Amino acid sequence: MVDVTVVPCDESLCKEVAALEVMCFGADAWPPEVFHTLCRMYSESAGFRGQIWVALDEQRRTVAGYVALEVTSLGEAELTNLAVAPACRRRGIGRRLVSCVIAACQQAGVELLWLRVRRSNQRAVRFYEACGFVKRGEFRDYYDDPREDALILALEVPEERGEDDPC
Numbered sequence: 450m451v452d453v454t455v456v457p458c459d460e461s462l463c464k465e466v467a468a469l470e471v472m473c474f475g476a477d478a479w480p481p482e483v484f485h486t487l488c489r490m491y492s493e494s495a496g497f498r499g500q501i502w503v504a505l506d507e508q509r510r511t512v513a514g515y516v517a518l519e520v521t522s523l524g525e526a527e528l529t530n531l532a533v534a535p536a537c538r539r540r541g542i543g544r545r546l547v548s549c550v551i552a553a554c555q556q557a558g559v560e561l562l563w564l565r566v567r568r569s570n571q572r573a574v575r576f577y578e579a580c581g582f583v584k585r586g587e588f589r590d591y592y593d594d595p596r597e598d599a600l601i602l603a604l605e606v607p608e609e610r611g612e613d614d615p616c
């Protein structure tokens with residue numbers, strides 16, 4: 450059951466998002482200033498270059514998860530980051546955030562959505578597979594600390610069906 454509201458990330462949410470990032474990724478976490486920079490860049494860009502969305506827990510109004518999308522080239526985009534707070538997992542929040550990303554891709558004419566994930570992060574791999582991503586390749590020794598391969602997953606963005614906006 451999904452009891453979250455999904456909103457675009459703005460400066461006022463960046464601190465909480467950065468705290469969740471550290472909770473979920475530890476030493477691999479994006480530094481807090483990255484969220485500020487991306488929010489500013491995406492809001493100021495002329496065309497659609499990307500977006501961070503935040504899932505707010507409706508009862509406590511706290512950040513339950515977030516996802517980041519970056520348009521990389523004509524017709525393609527990368528899902529660059531995604532996390533759901535440990536206490537909020539397996540409630541469909543991750544799937545809801547991916548639905549927002551897919552809806553934005555449809556609106557922006559993006560046909561192929563990519564992402565990279567650590568080979569050992571099988572929980573995330575299972576999640577992405579459940580969302581329709583398939584393995585397209587891998588980068589050997591892509592990550593440091595610990596050194597590890599990245600799996601490259603991709604989703605062919607489905608045609609827009611005119612359903613309710615998930616965001």
Ligand SMILES: CC(C)(COP(=O)(O)OP(=O)(O)OC[C@H]1O[C@@H](n2cnc3c(N)ncnc32)[C@H](O)[C@@H]1OP(=O)(O)O)[C@@H](O)C(=O)NCCC(=O)NCCS
Pocket residue numbers: 473530531532533534537538539540541542543544545565566567570571572573575576577579580
């Ligand atoms: C991966 C992650 C975002 C999933 O978020 P979530 O909100 O728990 O996912 P959902 O509840 O929407 O799950 C949707 C489906 O994905 C699959 N799934 C999710 N978590 C899973 C797990 N731990 N093991 C196996 N399958 C899983 C299931 O099929 C699930 O459907 P079900 O609950 O009906 O069985 C979350 O576990 C997370 O934040 N992990 C740490 C950060 C991370 O690794 N991010 C990815 C970096 S590339």
